[in-house]
Amino acid sequence: MQAPVPLVQVQALAVTAGPRTLLQVPALQINAGERVAIVGPNGAGKSTLLRVLAGLAGPVHVAGQVRVLAREIGPAATAPLTRAQWRTLRSEVGLVMQGLHLVPRLSARENVLIGALARLQGRAALLSWARVFPKALQAEADTALAVLGLQDLAHVRAERLSGGERQKVSLARLRLQRPRLVLADEPTSALDPSATQQACAALCAAAAGPGQALVTVVHDLQLLPALATRVLGLAQGRLQWDLPAAAVSEAALQALYTTPAGAAAGPATHSPVHPTPHTLAHAQP
Ligand SMILES: Nc1ncnc2c1ncn2[C@@H]1O[C@H](COP(=O)(O)OP(=O)(O)OP(=O)(O)O)[C@@H](O)[C@H]1O
Incomplete structure (x- = not known):
């Protein structure tokens, strides 16, 4: 077995x-291949x-070690990352965050295409400054948009899209970015039920390759079977x-959502059962 x-x-x-502690995590490791x-x-x-x-x-104080893709980005770093190192890291980490990280004045298609910027070299990299992208990439962007039902909105500026449409654009961008690590914060919060299924598929596809991993904050517990191979229960x-x-x-889920204020972290003590979407739906807060 591989390490x-x-x-x-x-x-x-x-x-x-x-004076308030927002988060305390003694140790956590996430490996390639995990969702x-x-x-x-x-x-x-x-x-x-x-x-x-x-x-x-x-605007919070962070203490401890935080290593992402083998780079220390926390306060334990011996030297802060250079701009070039941050740029490289950003290209390898795909973000689907609540702030959405789209460029408002660029079209949906351009926002998807910029996912591939780090992959461009030479003339293609230079031309990308003029928003000219290789034909193969344009076709890939069109496919990524179509998969999420956005083909008719490809040329609409991000700032004119709805919240759900913007969420889909950031998901489509992952396909071109090909990140090693995808970090997604409630990536389906603004989506309707059918779009939610497409979004889950897009997220899993974006992290399905060897060496990739997906970390998703999930509110809708019915999505756990589709999105996760491992689940972290966080409270207080x-x-x-x-x-x-x-x-x-x-x-375990019910206990998590009723954890009293100030509860200390402890090891998992719940007997393992195989949850179905039905049982998970019942456990929703
Ligand atoms: N910059 C900040 N300053 C002070 N408190 C903060 C700051 N950012 C977050 N918090 C607090 O930290 C706690 C955790 O916030 P966080 O957004 O991580 O929760 P969450 O689990 O994602 O919640 P939700 O499910 O509501 O999105 C909250 O009580 C929040 O008010």
Whole structure:
């Protein structure tokens, strides 16, 4: 068996805002080939964890080690990453965040195409500054948009798209970006049921290659079977459990969503059962 390839390694992570501790993660490793869902009640720290992994923690204090794609991006780094190193890292980490990270004045198609910028070299890289992209890439962008039902909106500026349409554009962009690590924060929150299925398929496809991994904050627990091979239960800023998706029980989910304030993190103690979409739906808060 091949040794696991860690894409995310966290040690002694503590995120604070003034006197308040928002997140404490003693240790966490996510390996290539994993699809990890982060679940938990509102305010649990799910987005905070994802933002830390994306290097976008914001106005909070971060302590501990945060290694993403073998680069230390946390305060434990001996030297801050250079702009070029950040650029490389950004090209290898696909983000589908609530802020969406689209360029408002560019069209849906151009926003998808810029996913491929890091792959362009020589003349193609130069021409991309004038928003001229190789024909093969344009065809790939059109396919990515069509897969998510956006073909008729390809030339509409991102700023004129609805929230759900923008969410789909960031999902389509993953296909051209081919990132090693995808970090998605509630990527289907603005989508209708049929688009949600397409979005889950697009997310899984974007992280299905060897050496890739997907980390998704999930609110709709019915999506767990489609999106995750492993589930992290977070409440009160602490990891309450870390289980294979097939071992997540209804009891574990119910306990998570009723974790009292100030509850300490503990090891998984729930008996493994195979949840179905039906049982997961019942466990929704
Ligand atoms: N910059 C900040 N300053 C102070 N508190 C913050 C800051 N950012 C987040 N928080 C707090 O940290 C806690 C965790 O927030 P986070 O957004 O990570 O939760 P979440 O689990 O993603 O919640 P939700 O499911 O509601 O999106 C919340 O109580 C939030 O108010």
